[in-house]
Amino acid sequence: MTLVSGWxxxxxxxxxxxxxxxxxxxxxAVSGGTVARGNGRAYGDAAIGTVxxxxxTAFDRVRSFDPATGRIRLxxxxxxxxxxxxxxxxxxxxxVVPGTRFVSVGGAxxxxxxxxxxxxxxGFGRYVxxxxxxTGQGEVIEASREQNSDAFFATIGGMGLTGVxxxxxxRLRPAETGWIRERVISASDLDAAMRxxxxxxxxxxxxxxxxxxxxxxxxxxxxxxxxxxxxxxELAEGAAAFPAGKDPGLSVPIDLPSMTLNRYSIRAFxxxxxxxxxxRAGGSRVVSLYPYFFPLDSLKDWxxxxxxxxxxxxxxxxxxxxxRDVLGDILERVARRGDASFLAVLKKLGQGDxxxxxxxxxxxxxxxxxxxxxxxxxxDEIDRLxxxxxxxxxxxxxxxQSRATFAAGYPALQRFNAIRKSLDPAGNIRSKxxxxxxxxx
Ligand SMILES: Cc1cc2nc3c(=O)[nH]c(=O)nc-3n(C[C@H](O)[C@H](O)[C@H](O)COP(=O)(O)OP(=O)(O)OC[C@H]3O[C@@H](n4cnc5c(N)ncnc54)[C@H](O)[C@@H]3O)c2cc1C
Numbered sequence: 001m002t003l004v005s006g007w008x009x010x011x012x013x014x015x016x017x018x019x020x021x022x023x024x025x026x027x028x029a030v031s032g033g034t035v036a037r038g039n040g041r042a043y044g045d046a047a048i049g050t051v052x053x054x055x056x057t058a059f060d061r062v063r064s065f066d067p068a069t070g071r072i073r074l075x076x077x078x079x080x081x082x083x084x085x086x087x088x089x090x091x092x093x094x095x096v097v098p099g100t101r102f103v104s105v106g107g108a109x110x111x112x113x114x115x116x117x118x119x120x121x122x123g124f125g126r127y128v129x130x131x132x133x134x135t136g137q138g139e140v141i142e143a144s145r146e147q148n149s150d151a152f153f154a155t156i157g158g159m160g161l162t163g164v165x166x167x168x169x170x171r172l173r174p175a176e177t178g179w180i181r182e183r184v185i186s187a188s189d190l191d192a193a194m195r196x197x198x199x200x201x202x203x204x205x206x207x208x209x210x211x212x213x214x215x216x217x218x219x220x221x222x223x224x225x226x227x228x229x230x231x232x233x234e235l236a237e238g239a240a241a242f243p244a245g246k247d248p249g250l251s252v253p254i255d256l257p258s259m260t261l262n263r264y265s266i267r268a269f270x271x272x273x274x275x276x277x278x279x280r281a282g283g284s285r286v287v288s289l290y291p292y293f294f295p296l297d298s299l300k301d302w303x304x305x306x307x308x309x310x311x312x313x314x315x316x317x318x319x320x321x322x323x324r325d326v327l328g329d330i331l332e333r334v335a336r337r338g339d340a341s342f343l344a345v346l347k348k349l350g351q352g353d354x355x356x357x358x359x360x361x362x363x364x365x366x367x368x369x370x371x372x373x374x375x376x377x378x379x380d381e382i383d384r385l386x387x388x389x390x391x392x393x394x395x396x397x398x399x400x401q402s403r404a405t406f407a408a409g410y411p412a413l414q415r416f417n418a419i420r421k422s423l424d425p426a427g428n429i430r431s432k433x434x435x436x437x438x439x440x441x
Pocket of ligand 1: 007035036037038039040041042043046047048056076077097098099100102103104105106107108110111112113114115158159160161163164165166296396397431
């Protein structure tokens with residue numbers, strides 16, 4: 001057995017980690033209590049099998065690529081970072097990228113990840129045409145919108161619970177350059193931030209970074225980053241059309257003592273960050289896609305900042321009509337405690353595509369908290385607000401929500417369970433997350 005955790009390093013649990021090198025070996029690895037693992041960037045317990053975990057990153061080959069259409073067939077362990085570095089210089093990028101590029105295609109499909117363009121362009125699954133799936137009962141099936149469509153829509157956002165994705169065919173976006181024209185808007189409070197996001201609906205990319213320790217009339221003050229793909233003629237003279245993807249430079253070499261993060265250090269950091277960003281507000285500039293899409297990737301192992309006990313990310317989405325009041329209430333409670341992470345992220349989402357996809361039309365708020373004190377009780381309190389507003393929590397970030405919160409947020413759960421059962425009647429595919437939230441015990 002090996003001790004395994006997600007990116008948040010909570011919980012840490014035992015599971016046998018297998019690293020198969022062939023699809024036949026993947027098949028042999030799947031038996032009672034197995035789930036696939038991509039690059040381990042889900043925060044909680046989604047990518048940990050109750051008995052064994054099948055690591056998929058050895059499967060990173062591209063099977064075919066059509067430069068006329070950007071259609072690609074690849075193995076599910078391929079990382080988005082490799083895809084960007086290989087196909088970016090040829091004029092193609094993924095349509096959707098999450099806040100880190102170190103995720104696998106399989107993980108991106110299983111979580112139906114959203115990027116800064118979900119409000120207009122949807123999630124990762126929208127650009128997947130078909131998948132090769134090894135189901136829990138041992139079949140290998142091709143699933144698409146037309147063929148085995150139940151399996152297809154259950155796998156997009158299905159958190160690995162329909163089987164192991166072996167390969168995928170997807171579409172890439174033509175992109176003349178690897179640069180983004182970024183415009184920063186500074187918003188003095190939550191109303192201003194939400195107004196700015198509403199007014200920026202036609203922007204391809206938009207995201208707000210909220211200072212979640214600001215209180216009173218500063219509650220919800222934010223920097224909003226809008227982005228468009230830059231054309232060649234917008235680049236600085238001599239700039240390469242595609243910027244180099246630097247490896248993370250600095251890294252966090254040790255687990256920092258948990259007291260490093262306290263309300264004073266967080267407040268000081270946020271103040272500095274907000275003031276620096278506010279100075280840039282108004283104008284636009286052309287930036288490399290790397291800092292625009294993946295600002296956190298520049299600090300390797302940043303999850304160690306939270307110390308040995310790890311951290312929790314709470315990411316909810318609140319349907320549009322209730323969003324302002326409920327988010328205001330949540331931020332007020334969070335600011336009063338003062339121990340949430342440096343910056344919270346606020347994004348506008350559209351409709352999700354998979355049966356269990358997280359997005360729904362509304363606003364999503366993501367907050368990080370160190371694991372300590374009464375944090376679990378506090379997050380239960382926030383969950384009650386989310387449920388009452390008809391919202392839900394993101395499974396890829398979750399390590400602790402209750403079954404009741406989960407069931408209330410995902411009304412299509414019964415349909416998902418029926419499809420899952422038909423693909424895996426014996427219940428071979430089981431993760432720590434499914435044990436906690438789905439499975440009969
Ligand atoms: C810094 C950071 C920023 C992030 N930003 C965003 C964001 O902006 N938007 C967003 O949506 N998410 C975001 N995430 C979450 C991340 O994109 C998802 O958790 C994603 O699923 C991680 O991919 P992975 O390859 O690491 O998968 P893992 O974490 O290894 O697994 C995640 C899930 O996918 C399943 N899975 C993985 N591979 C396969 C496979 N081959 N077949 C079947 N199932 C599989 C696992 O069983 C598990 O349920 C962020 C995470 C980090 C650490």
